[in-house]
Amino acid sequence: MVKSEQSTNYSAAIWTVWKMAAVIAEQDHTQIQPVQFLSCICSQISHADIANLGEPNIKTELDEVAKVFDTHGLYCNEMLQRLQPPGTRTPLTSLPPSQLSGRDPVSRSAVTKRAFEFAVSAAAQESMDKARLRHLVAGILEHDRELCAVLGIDPVQRAELATDLSINRSYPKLSSEFAVPHFQKTDSTADVLRAVDANSILNLKIDWSVVGPKYQELCEMAWKVGACGKVGPLLQSVIEKMLEFIPRATHGAILILDRKNGSLDLMAQAPRGEPSLSMTSARQAIDTKQAFVWQSHRDMTKTQFDSHLESGIYAPIIADDRCFGVICLNSKSGGHRLTDEDLSLAVTLGHQIGLVFSNRDLKTELTQNVKILERLMPNFSPKVSKHLVDRAKAGELKLGGQLSDVTILSADIRGFTVMAAEMETGDLIALLNDYFAAMVECVFAHGGTIDKFIGDALLVVFNSPEPLEHHIEQAAKTALALQVAAQGVSERRRISRLRACEIGIGVHTGEVIHGFIGSAERMEFTIIGDAVNLTSRYCSSAGPGDIIISPQVYEKIWHSIQVKAIEVATKHEGNLNAYKLLGLKSS
Incomplete structure (x- = not known):
């Protein structure tokens, strides 16, 4: 503790x-x-x-x-x-x-x-x-x-x-745990003997009786990468096998593109040690989506010149027109130039590895979508959850928001800070679970959506993400039901000699931006706007057991509720007109 x-x-x-x-x-x-x-x-x-x-x-x-x-x-x-x-x-x-x-x-x-x-x-x-x-x-x-x-x-x-x-801040920076290999860059280029579109099927005059068996074995190795999920070790095996199949190449490497920062990570190389490759050529292959064979020339890149490289092949790792990295093969032997067969083998291997990465990303995306749904569904009533699942299956559950009128309810436990200081953590969680279990049931019964839990507070929205008829009246009924439910929980806890508490509630209606925001990795439902802040002000002004509603709520449902006109003090807006909700009028 x-x-x-x-x-x-x-x-x-x-x-x-x-x-x-x-x-x-x-x-x-x-x-x-x-x-x-x-x-x-x-x-x-x-x-x-x-x-x-x-x-x-x-x-x-x-x-x-x-x-x-x-x-x-x-x-x-x-x-x-x-x-x-x-x-x-x-x-x-x-x-x-x-x-x-x-x-x-x-x-x-x-x-x-x-x-x-x-x-x-x-x-x-x-x-x-x-x-x-x-x-x-x-x-x-x-x-x-x-x-x-x-x-x-x-x-x-x-x-x-x-x-x-904090005055006179003084705190040391932490050094990075990992070192990244440094690659020299230059604007110069070497002589390109042949360049081909890496997206297309190659139309080169090559001896497939020689290339075919090698291609088959490399494809099997590439798919083992996808099957086991351990990319690094198997990519190392692939590049070593490439050097075995292409003895004219003395050095090989596989660079994978980091989508977050655009860097090229060295995932495999052979032989081990300082890599012999040109980052300029690697970037060129990715940017142009072309595979090419180069040979030594007076306008070589600095890395090619300093590494005594004579020729090389750079082939993008590509699938569905998307680059995932690049295969680099280089030769320090001036007497054995790399050939069209070597280029074809590198390009086809790039396709296979690209498909592995593409399938892995698709699997990750599907897993994330499942997790998003699992995380989002508890926020909604069963009826709304079913509708959202149907939208997700149809690919219609996307990031984005819309501007519309909603009704917002904010409820929190009074005196929670004192209880947090006095109660044991396990007892405090048990208390929150008792009250929130009853409150969630009330919210769903009246068509509300839980926007978030924040410690001891609960934020609920009506008329989003799906339309709700008479949403202002439903919010008022929910507030009354929440107080009744909280009283019931308190009575049961007192009988069990457990600590009880009361809640304060604020209700407001207005225009907000609401919808699913975030990223594909972490999609969240939320509401944004001044109406949310005003709801919080009314909630903060509510005493234990009180429900404070805004004039905008009262104006819409005055004919069906019993209220007492009051004024509430706020820190930034001054005094606000408000109403204490006492109950519903008899029909």
Whole structure:
């Protein structure tokens, strides 16, 4: 547990947030990530129950972070909409209270540990014996650049934020664990004897009685690569076999294109040692999608000249007009030039390896689609889930959003921060599971969609992703049903001598962008817009057991609900008109 790891290096505020982040990490079956810490901090700054914290210094440290964010035009409610902690869209009810992920519940990721080390170092620079929340947030921004991108924080703003949060920053950069071979580049080119389109079937005058058996054996080796999934060792076997079949080639290599950064990774080479190849020629083969034979000439590339190369073959690894890498064969023997048969063998092998990589990518994409559906489906009611599965099977479930009117409901547990500081982690998860199990059932019964779980909070949307008739009225009915369900859970827990709690709810309707965003690897359903932020304001203003609705909601369903007109205070918008929902009018 968190307490067992406590040290004098961190303030009470960090320990409280740490414990809350541990709860999320246990639900996600992951180590504690920076995004989970930042989500908890933003959540506590945003929600009204921070005023009821038992430890006054915790609120002071939260205010320090909030003040810096406000100075830079960053608001925690809006940041929470951008943060997507791993697994927050998976209902907590899917995790039995007594069953954890099998990992240490407070185990932090490597990036998180570096952020903590940064925080301690920053505190020492200020002659402070304990790191504060602002030091930790500075460490998170310093070491999780991807998280900054998610929040829309550019490098300049990140540096300014880190400076304001942490004075006199001093933290060493970590050296790379892996070294990448350096290849010399030049704009010069060698004499190309023959170039062919790597996408087409070769029409060369070659002796297939010689090439055919070699081609067959290489194809079998290439398909073994695809069957076992261990690409590196088998590509090494392929390039060694190529040199055996083409004794005129003294050196061979297979470079694979890294899609993320465009680099060419050396996946296989023979003989072992310093590779003898030209990166200029490799890039040329990929860029032009042409395979070619070159021979030595006065305008050779620097690498070709320095390596004493006399001739070579460069053939793209290609399938469906997409390049995955390049096969490089070079000869240092001036008396034995590489031939058309050698070129044909390299091109056909490039096709086969390309098909292996293409099939592997297709399999990965299909697996990812299944995982996306598995991750998304718990957010929707069974009826909507079936419709989305049908769309996915038809290839219609794509990234993208649309602008339309929806109704949003936000609910969170009052006093959760205090409970997080006082309860054991397992008991805290059991409490969340009890309440969220009942709440999810209510949401689905009224046609709602769960946008996300954030710690103790639940965000629900109506009229998305599928149209819902009378969605504003359905949201109001859901809010009333949620309070009844929460009261029922509390009564059962009190009978069992377990800790109980109450929830506050806010409901608003308005125009948002909603749909599936992210990437092909990680697609998420979400809603974005001012309406989401206003819903959070109304929720923060709701007391235990209260339902606060906006004037826009009241204007649409005034004839069917009982309310009390009120005013709610907000930090950024001032006082807002609102209504406390008391119940439904008799029909």
